[in-house]
Amino acid sequence: MRYQRWFTPWVLVVPALAWLLVFNLWPSINTVILSFTNAKPLGGGTFVGLRNFETLLHDEQLRWALLNSVIYMVVCLPFLTVLPLLLAVLVEKKLPGITFFRTAFYTPVVASAVVVALIWQWILDDRGLVNGLAEKLGVISGPLPFLSDQWLLLLSAISLTIWKGLGYYMIIYLAALGNVGRELHEAAAVDGAGPFRRFVHITIPGVRGTMILISILISVSALRVFSELFILSGGKGGPGGRDNSVVMLIQQYSQGFEGNLGYASALSIVLFFVTVVPMLVLARLNRRGAEA
Amino acid sequence: MTVVTDPPRPAVVPSDSGTPGRRRRGSFGFNTISPREKVVRYALLVLVLIITIGPFLWQLSTSLKGSGEDIYTRIPRLLPSQPTLEHYGAVTDTIPVWDYARNSLVVAALVVSGNIIGSSLAGFALSRLQFRGRRVVLGLFLATLVLPGEVTIISQYVTVREFGLANTLFGVALPGMIGALNVLLMYNAFRSLPIEVDQAAIVDGANVWQRFVYIGLPSVRGTMSVVAIFAFIGAWDDFLWPLIVLTDPDKYTLTVGLQYLSGTFSNNPRLIAAGTMIAFIPIVIVFATLQRFFFKGVEEGAVKG
Structure with missing residues (x-):
C-alpha cells in the first residue's frame, strides 16, 4: 500500500500551526513578559520589575471595573440561562413560519455590538423612545438618565447584553432539546404530567449539561464585556470612569502617548484570572452533579 | 463558541435528532x-x-x-x-462611509478565505493522516480555547506592530485568518467520514491531495459554510481589535467609523441611524441568504457551544 511521505501532513498543518504559535501562544507568553515592562504603544520600554502590579493594587478604576464585572455576571447569569431555554422550547415546535421567527430572534446576535449599542443609545436617550413612552404613560415625571447615571448606565448595558444574547443561547439550547428523549415526554404525558411538570422534570434535567456549559459561556463573556459599555458611555466609561470594564481599561492603556502597554498587560493577566475562576467553579459543579 | 459536526451521511442522521416536524x-x-x-x-x-x-x-x-x-x-x-433618504447622503458627506464599508469587506474577505483554506487543510491532516506529533498539535489547538482573546490582545498588537502592520487593514485581518476553533471544527467534520473510504482510495492509488479534494472536501461542505458565515460575521462586527490597530481615520472599518461618527455628530440621531443601517443591512442580507445552512447545522444536532 502506498503511504504518504512523512512531511506531507506537516505541509498541511504548518499554516494553522504557525498562526497558533505567532498569534496565540507567543502573545500569551509575551503578555507576561510585557507586564514587567513599561512598553509604550509606539515601541520601546524597559524592565520595571513589579511596579505595574503594585499600581494594580491601588488602581481605583480597576476596583470599579472588577465590581462592575461581578455585577454584570451575577445579573446576566440567571436571565441568560433561563430565558433562552424558554425561547428554545417556544420555537422548537415546527409551526408554520417558525424559521422566520428563529431567524428573526437570531438577528441581534449577527448585528455588531456597535450597531446595537448605538440603536439602544438612541432608544434610551433622554428624549428617546423609552423615556418618551414612560412620560406619556405618566410613569415618570422627568426623563430617567439611563446613559449618564452610574448605575443606570451599567444596568442599561446589562440589559443590552441580555437582549443581544437571547438568540445565541436559544440556538444552543435548541440543538440540545433535539437530544432530549421523545419517549420520556410521551410517557410522562400518558401518566398525566402537564407541560409545566414535564418542563421541570424532563426538559431541564435533559439539558443540564448544556445549561452548565452555557453558564460558563455567559460568565466568561460577561467578564469580557467591552463594546456595549464603551458605546453606551460614549467611550468615557461613565461618570468619573466608574462604568469601565477591565477590557475597557486595557483598551484605554493601549493607545496614544499616555498609553502603557506594560500596565495594559498586567491588566490582561488580571482579566485572565478573573475569567478562569467561573470556568473552574462551574466545571467542578458539573463533575459533582454528574457523580450524584 | 460553536462546534459543528457534519453528519456522517444524510441517511445516517438519527431521526430523533432531526426536526420536530x-x-x-x-x-x-x-x-x-x-x-x-x-x-x-x-x-x-x-x-x-x-x-x-x-x-x-x-x-x-x-x-x-x-x-x-x-x-x-x-x-x-x-x-x-x-x-x-437624505440622511444616507448626509452620512457619506460627513464620514467616508463607503470607504469604511470597503475596508470592512476587505478584512472580512481575508479572514473568510484564510479560515476556509487554513482550517480545512489542518483539520484534514489532523483527522485523516497519521503522523508523529499529531496529538501534541491537537492539544495545542484545544488549549488556546480556554484563553479569552482579550487577554492577549495587547501583545498581539505588539506582534502586528513588529511586522510593520500597525495601522493597516492587513494587520487587522492577519491574526484572525486561521482561528484555532475553526481548525477544530473542520477536524471534527472530517473525522465523521469513515476511514474505510480513505483506505479504499489509497488502494486505488489516490494521493493525499486527491483524497483531500475528492473525498474530504465534498463531505464537509456544511461545516465549511458555518465556518465561513461565522468568520464573516466575526470580522464584519469586530470592534475592539480594529480600534486598537487602526489610528488613521482613512483606514477605519465600519464599526470603528460608526463610533467615530457618533462621537462627532451625536447631536443628530437621524444621521447616526442612517450610518448604523449601512453597517447593519449587509450583515442581515448575508445571514438571511445563508441562514438555511446555519439552521440545518443546528438541526443536525451539530451546534454544541
Whole structure:
C-alpha cells in the first residue's frame, strides 16, 4: 500500500500551526513578559520589575471595573440561562413560519455590538423612545438618565447584553432539546404530567449539561464585556470612569502617548484570572452533579 | 463558541435528532397542537419578535424621518411622515462611509478565505493522516480555547506592530485568518467520514491531495459554510481589535467609523441611524441568504457551544 511521505501532513498543518504559535501562544507568553515592562504603544520600554502590579493594587478604576464585572455576571447569569431555554422550547415546535421567527430572534446576535449599542443609545436617550413612552404613560415625571447615571448606565448595558444574547443561547439550547428523549415526554404525558411538570422534570434535567456549559459561556463573556459599555458611555466609561470594564481599561492603556502597554498587560493577566475562576467553579459543579 | 459536526451521511442522521416536524410523523397523537395552544404560541412568538426586531425597525424609521419631522415627539411614530433618504447622503458627506464599508469587506474577505483554506487543510491532516506529533498539535489547538482573546490582545498588537502592520487593514485581518476553533471544527467534520473510504482510495492509488479534494472536501461542505458565515460575521462586527490597530481615520472599518461618527455628530440621531443601517443591512442580507445552512447545522444536532 502506498503511504504518504512523512512531511506531507506537516505541509498541511504548518499554516494553522504557525498562526497558533505567532498569534496565540507567543502573545500569551509575551503578555507576561510585557507586564514587567513599561512598553509604550509606539515601541520601546524597559524592565520595571513589579511596579505595574503594585499600581494594580491601588488602581481605583480597576476596583470599579472588577465590581462592575461581578455585577454584570451575577445579573446576566440567571436571565441568560433561563430565558433562552424558554425561547428554545417556544420555537422548537415546527409551526408554520417558525424559521422566520428563529431567524428573526437570531438577528441581534449577527448585528455588531456597535450597531446595537448605538440603536439602544438612541432608544434610551433622554428624549428617546423609552423615556418618551414612560412620560406619556405618566410613569415618570422627568426623563430617567439611563446613559449618564452610574448605575443606570451599567444596568442599561446589562440589559443590552441580555437582549443581544437571547438568540445565541436559544440556538444552543435548541440543538440540545433535539437530544432530549421523545419517549420520556410521551410517557410522562400518558401518566398525566402537564407541560409545566414535564418542563421541570424532563426538559431541564435533559439539558443540564448544556445549561452548565452555557453558564460558563455567559460568565466568561460577561467578564469580557467591552463594546456595549464603551458605546453606551460614549467611550468615557461613565461618570468619573466608574462604568469601565477591565477590557475597557486595557483598551484605554493601549493607545496614544499616555498609553502603557506594560500596565495594559498586567491588566490582561488580571482579566485572565478573573475569567478562569467561573470556568473552574462551574466545571467542578458539573463533575459533582454528574457523580450524584 | 460553536462546534459543528457534519453528519456522517444524510441517511445516517438519527431521526430523533432531526426536526420536530420529522418526529411528528412517528407519534402523531402526542404532537397535535390544540388551537388554543397555537394561539398562545403565536402570541408569544410575536411578542418576542417585537422585542428583538422592534429596536432595529425604530432605528430604520428614525433614519428615514425628514429633517423637519419632530423625532423627539412624545407620541412616537414608527412610520415617518416625511420619508426621505437624505440622511444616507448626509452620512457619506460627513464620514467616508463607503470607504469604511470597503475596508470592512476587505478584512472580512481575508479572514473568510484564510479560515476556509487554513482550517480545512489542518483539520484534514489532523483527522485523516497519521503522523508523529499529531496529538501534541491537537492539544495545542484545544488549549488556546480556554484563553479569552482579550487577554492577549495587547501583545498581539505588539506582534502586528513588529511586522510593520500597525495601522493597516492587513494587520487587522492577519491574526484572525486561521482561528484555532475553526481548525477544530473542520477536524471534527472530517473525522465523521469513515476511514474505510480513505483506505479504499489509497488502494486505488489516490494521493493525499486527491483524497483531500475528492473525498474530504465534498463531505464537509456544511461545516465549511458555518465556518465561513461565522468568520464573516466575526470580522464584519469586530470592534475592539480594529480600534486598537487602526489610528488613521482613512483606514477605519465600519464599526470603528460608526463610533467615530457618533462621537462627532451625536447631536443628530437621524444621521447616526442612517450610518448604523449601512453597517447593519449587509450583515442581515448575508445571514438571511445563508441562514438555511446555519439552521440545518443546528438541526443536525451539530451546534454544541
